[in-house]
Amino acid sequence: MKHSVPRIHAEHLPALLRAMPKAELHMHIEGSLEPELIFALAERNGVQLPYADVEALRAAYAFTDLQSFLDIYYAGASVLLHEQDFYDMARAYLNRAVADNVVHTEIFFDPQTHTARGVGMETVINGLYRACRDAEIEQGISASLILSFLRHLSEEEALQTLEDALPLRDRFIGVGLDSSEVGNPPEKFARVFGRCRELGLHLVAHAGEEGPPAYIWGALDVLHVERIDHGVQAEKDPVLMQRLVDEQIPLTVCPLSNLKLCVVDSLAAHNLPQLLKAGLKVTVNSDDPAYFGGYVNENYLQLFEATGMGAQEAYQLARNSLEASFVAAAQKEQWIALLDETFAQFARRTGDV
Numbered sequence: 001m002k003h004s005v006p007r008i009h010a011e012h013l014p015a016l017l018r019a020m021p022k023a024e025l026h027m028h029i030e031g032s033l034e035p036e037l038i039f040a041l042a043e044r045n046g047v048q049l050p051y052a053d054v055e056a057l058r059a060a061y062a063f064t065d066l067q068s069f070l071d072i073y074y075a076g077a078s079v080l081l082h083e084q085d086f087y088d089m090a091r092a093y094l095n096r097a098v099a100d101n102v103v104h105t106e107i108f109f110d111p112q113t114h115t116a117r118g119v120g121m122e123t124v125i126n127g128l129y130r131a132c133r134d135a136e137i138e139q140g141i142s143a144s145l146i147l148s149f150l151r152h153l154s155e156e157e158a159l160q161t162l163e164d165a166l167p168l169r170d171r172f173i174g175v176g177l178d179s180s181e182v183g184n185p186p187e188k189f190a191r192v193f194g195r196c197r198e199l200g201l202h203l204v205a206h207a208g209e210e211g212p213p214a215y216i217w218g219a220l221d222v223l224h225v226e227r228i229d230h231g232v233q234a235e236k237d238p239v240l241m242q243r244l245v246d247e248q249i250p251l252t253v254c255p256l257s258n259l260k261l262c263v264v265d266s267l268a269a270h271n272l273p274q275l276l277k278a279g280l281k282v283t284v285n286s287d288d289p290a291y292f293g294g295y296v297n298e299n300y301l302q303l304f305e306a307t308g309m310g311a312q313e314a315y316q317l318a319r320n321s322l323e324a325s326f327v328a329a330a331q332k333e334q335w336i337a338l339l340d341e342t343f344a345q346f347a348r349r350t351g352d353v
């Protein structure tokens with residue numbers, strides 16, 4: 001049933017989008033590395049970068065598709081060597097998330113990007129995990145980690161990565177699948193996801209970002225994922241759309257990412273409003289905020305500005321994000337109560353209760 005949302009004046013919408021408590025369910029921690037931090041870490045670690053300075057690096061952020069982004073994203077991550085580097089990167093992101101009123105975040109990390117350079121699995125996970133725990137204690141944000149397999153590599157390498165991470169099993173809540181989508185369908189990772197399922201890990205996968213609806217079917221039926229990351233290509237397949245509605249499978253959509261990687265021509269042309277209207281459990285996320293022009297609130301603000309969505313949609317998207325998270329039901333209820341209170345406060349401010 002649709003929740004009734006108090007009327008909010010349009011002029012208050014941006015403040016409401018910023019203030020509402022929300023969860024972020026799709027962001028890659030390596031994609032939060034700002035150029036300034038990349039250069040600071042390069043200097044600290046004596047790593048040579050193929051860019052003269054911060055401006056030259058930023059100027060290279062002109063992407064034409066997913067692969068053109070991934071090439072630069074993996075180059076940027078090469079400055080990460082020590083546990084403290086992973087810690088500093090994650091604390092910088094968590095500070096931004098707190099500022100955006102993110103109450104809970106589920107953070108992807110790509111261990112293979114680092115272990116391939118000789119960085120230890122425990123260096124990666126311990127640095128990220130310590131940052132999450134410190135932010136939780138000092139800033140009150142809830143944060144969990146999701147280990148993501150690189151789909152351009154083999155399933156054997158994913159299985160080895162899982163084995164390497166298992167001694168630290170209590171430090172991540174699930175697994176995902178990212179990197180170059182087209183040509184690397186979900187079926188390639190059936191065995192490793194099967195093993196993760198047996199281990200009781202949460203399962204998600206990128207599907208239908210650039211790839212066809214068949215990849216979303218595969219993620220659901222072969223990998224048995226609980227959420228689809230991106231999923232915007234689902235609209236090409238009405239039977240799939242109905243399935244996503246019926247089962248309320250969350251889609252973690254990333255509007256600015258879709259714009260910057262040319263998945264859509266403009267934010268005004270983004271299909272998120274249609275997906276939401278059709279009854280899909282859609283959420284808004286930042287993906288790789290340092291590369292795509294903004295953290296999660298910027299995604300909400302620019303999307304709402306471009307599409308003309310209003311308070312009802314804002315409420316639904318924030319509520320979806322909390323409901324689609326992997327936290328306990330009692331915690332979700334607390335955050336939803338906080339969301340309701342935020343909307344009631346804005347309605348009182350508007351004098352429009």
Ligand code: HPA
Nearest residue numbers: 028178179180206287288
């Ligand atoms: O948007 C993405 N898609 C696939 N892989 C990724 N790795 C970081 N961001 C992405």
Ligand SMILES: [Zn+2]
Nearest residue numbers: 178206229287
């Ligand atoms: Zn992503």
